[in-house]
Amino acid sequence: MKLHSALLALTLTAPLVCAEEKVVGGPFVVNATNRGATVGWVVETGEVRVNAVRSVPVLASRHISMMGLKAGETVKYSLPNGAEGSFKVPATGAASFQAVVFGDTRTRHDLHRKIIEAITKVSPDFVAHTGDLVTDGYDTEQWPRFFEIEKPMLEKTAFYPALGNHERNSRHFYDFFAVTTPYYSFDWGLAHFTVINTDLGNVALSATAKEAFWAEQNRWMEDDLAKSQKAEFRFIIMHHPPFTAVKSRQAGNQAVVALLPLWEKYRVTATFAGHDHNYQHHLKNGIHHIVTGGGGAPLYPVDAPIEGTTQKVESTEHYVRLMVEPGKAKIQAVALDGRILDTFDLAAAPAAK
Ligand SMILES: [Fe+2]
Secondary structure, three states: OOOOHHHHHOEEOOOOOOOOOEEEEEEEEEOOOOOOEEEEEEEEEEEEEEOOOEEEEEEEEEEEEEOOOOOOOEEEEEOOOOOEEEEEOOOEOOOOEEEEEEOOOOOOHHHHHHHHHHHHHOOOOEEEEOOOOOOOOOOOOHHHHHHHHHHHHHOOOEEEEOOOHHHOOOHHHHHHOOOOOOOEEEEEEOEEEEEOOOOHHHHOOOHHHHHHHHHHHHHHHHHHHHHOOOOOEEEEEOOOOOOOOOHHHOOOOHHHHOOHHHHHHOOOOEEEEOOOOOEEEEEEOOEEEEEEOOOOOOOOOOOOOOOOOEEEEEOOOEEEEEEEEOOEEEEEEEEOOOOEEEEEEEEOOOOOO
16 A cells, blocks of 8 residues: 555654554544644553453553645555554535534444444545443443444544543543543634533532633633634534433533523534434524434433424434535434434525624
């Protein structure tokens, strides 16, 4: 395979795969921008025996940073162990693209695998995950299974994950996906994506520290949204939804509800969340709020649609396609059997003054 010339400029941030290391995750591509990206993989460096009956793997992350990429091009790469992958570099300007957003892949691995097969078939330019990748982010037995199931998809596309409560703010999430904060943003074409961490329960131990995190993330998000006002579309990706049609969950997520005025002020087009294991589409004050938690976790009922706000709900495994063209965009929710659950257009925001 002919390696892209950008590989010549790669910066090593970790040792190459050693003979005793076994690759148990990846390759995957994170932090993709129109200039650079991080290729990551996960290795098992050994195992710890517990009570002489069970082995727990010791995992470590490996990354390289690619610089000097060209917006919109496809980059192919190969790891030292021969594993190959490719991804598209985010396009700039008036470019068309399609993405997939999905989430809550933590259990029912057979269904998780089927969702990945379905997503891989539609060849998205990139994939965003709304969180709860695994059941317990600290459990090193679970991450290799997550990566094994997602391999056919991750080796072909850029990946932008949000932190879910089941990751438990584990350092593995930060290590594997090469992020220093659980909030970040990126641009693709004329769309802007802001990924935030809504898992206040695990972000810190004390109430004071949780409040400090939330204040800092919100300060960053407001600055990020203010800087993106020339984009035609703005999207939020997170784990906890502001609206839910699951009756038993409607009292929660008040901190996220409190963000609605900020999103309205800065003309957010749509939000994508997970946490509730079903498909939900709500519309409030011009912003579409999507819940896409149908990646394999046990389904929740949608027993309490919100009058005047809820547009469509269905309790089924699914993923969501986002198709963007200059001046217009469309969202389509697709069930595991290929049935279209919901489809609607998004209006481009008028040019910022
Ligand atoms: Fe969750």
